[in-house]
Amino acid sequence: MLSLAITGGNGFLGWHTRVLARALGWPEPVLLTRADLADPVVLAAKVAGVDRVLHLAGVNRGDPVEVATGNVELAAALARGLNQCPMPPRTVVFANSVQAGNGTPYGDAKAVAAETLAGTGLDFVDARLANLYGEHGRPFYNSVTATFCRVLAEGRRPEVHEDRELHLVHATDAAAHLLGVATGGSWDAEMPPLRTGVRELADRLADYAALYRRGEIPPLPDRHAVRLFNAYRSHCFPAHYPLPLPRHADSRGELTEVVKSHGGQGQTFSSTSHPKVTRGQHFHLAKMERFVVLCGSAEISLRRVGHGDVVRFAVDGETPMVVDMPTMWVHKITNTGPGELLTLFWVNELFDPERPDTYAEPVESGRREPVKALA
Known part of the structure; x- marks a missing residue:
């Protein structure tokens, strides 16, 4: 059982991480806001003595310059607070991306953010996360999965403009990895990905939606199928319920x-x-x-x-x-x-x-x- 402090705790990954910590019976984490990050003295007081700081806050979409500077500045602000902490946390975990250092503004900014946090001298975990999916993802922001789910829940058909291979990791698996807990229960800290194409994903979710509109349960042969269907269902709730029965x-x-x-x-x-x-x-x-x-x-x-x-x-x-x-x-x-x-x-x-x-x-x-x- 660990004490936690989390940046981005109200975001998609942050919420999944807090839910898993709750399921594990851990204490409620300290949520670090943007205002906290702006004041290193306040931040240092809030993280003092905690076991693990999770840096999940970031900028995923928007103007390339804003994405780059936003991710770099958030990590720098956290580092300033950590450097002033009289009782620093034992471990700092960064929710990085597999795109880190890939030459894009986002990827390069993530790489700089990791270097900044590693430079605090604290025990540092650089968690390279793939594309995440899961319940209550924010459409048109968090992932293409969330976008497809919302479009289908609204009775429309997803549009695929570019087909490519995706490696999708469920957010609870990523949360388990960030928390450093062993695989068990409903999570897998090894983060096994669902490998699928964008068009295949759209078609699969469309098939789920077509069956579920009739109250029928689609084929759920493995854990990713169950979790993908649960992600779709989260966008149907509560507006689509109760469902009438034949x-x-x-x-x-x-x-x-x-x-x-x-x-x-x-x-x-x-x-x-x-x-x-x-x-x-x-x-x-x-x-x-x-x-x-x-x-x-x-x-x-x-x-x-x-x-x-x-x-x-x-x-x-x-x-x-x-x-x-x-x-x-x-x-x-x-x-x-x-x-x-x-x-x-x-x-x-x-x-x-x-x-x-x-x-x-x-x-x-x-x-x-x-x-x-x-x-």
């Missing part, structure tokens, strides 16, 4: 299609809950979980980890609807009716008690209080 009626009654999966693992189970009983109060890093109320009425509540706003859905068994839990959102379901609640759950993997991918946290609060996580 229903077929005849003289005998009705049949409702709850899950139609096109490949990969899966496990289905059901539960009953007495009035006012709540189940859940946890989040997952990679596991996809589907809730369908078959009998009774309930409220499904969700909150993105590290955020305060709660999204709520009222559901009942009269008109069964799907709400799929987005990864890295704390969620729960509460029986709001006078009678028994019957809920069907589907997850995309077999339950492994050694790696449950379930992290307890209350929906209504971001506090780190111990909560009993119910199945």
Whole structure:
């Protein structure tokens, strides 16, 4: 368990890193703002005594001169604060890029930033990261994956202007690498990449979107497929939910299609809950979980980890609807009716008690209080 200070903690990679640290049970990191970086005395006080400083802040897009100077100046500002720190951190980790030193303004600036931080004399980790993808990426900024996901979620078709090979690393894997934690659970600190072409990526995500508009689950044969689908789903939430289910009626009654999966693992189970009983109060890093109320009425509540706003859905068994839990959102379901609640759950993997991918946290609060996580 390490104490952390993070620049860029509210960005895409910063959020994924904070979520993983939360899942590991580590203390909340110190978030270093641009204002902190501008004042070396304030910065030195904030990083004093921490185990690890993660420098994730950077400029990825914009005018080439601004990109170059922005990345160099951010690293220089951090170095000034570190040099004035009476109790310097044990390790400084820089979220560098595989493009460092490639002759572009961005790549050369990243190389200079690494040299600047290495010059502090502190233990230094130069983490060369490939293209990152994952939940809640910022479209038209963080990655082409986020752009394609957002375009498809809005019902449009991605445009591919230049096809080339991509090496994509999930942001949680990159976070594990930056935190220096061993591979385990839902992350791989070795950062195995998904190798794909831009056009192939667009077509794959388009296939996911076409199936998911009908509430169907695309083929999920490996961890990258699961994570890529989770990235797409993050751009659908909450506007696309609840999802209607296909229903077929005849003289005998009705049949409702709850899950139609096109490949990969899966496990289905059901539960009953007495009035006012709540189940859940946890989040997952990679596991996809589907809730369908078959009998009774309930409220499904969700909150993105590290955020305060709660999204709520009222559901009942009269008109069964799907709400799929987005990864890295704390969620729960509460029986709001006078009678028994019957809920069907589907997850995309077999339950492994050694790696449950379930992290307890209350929906209504971001506090780190111990909560009993119910199945």
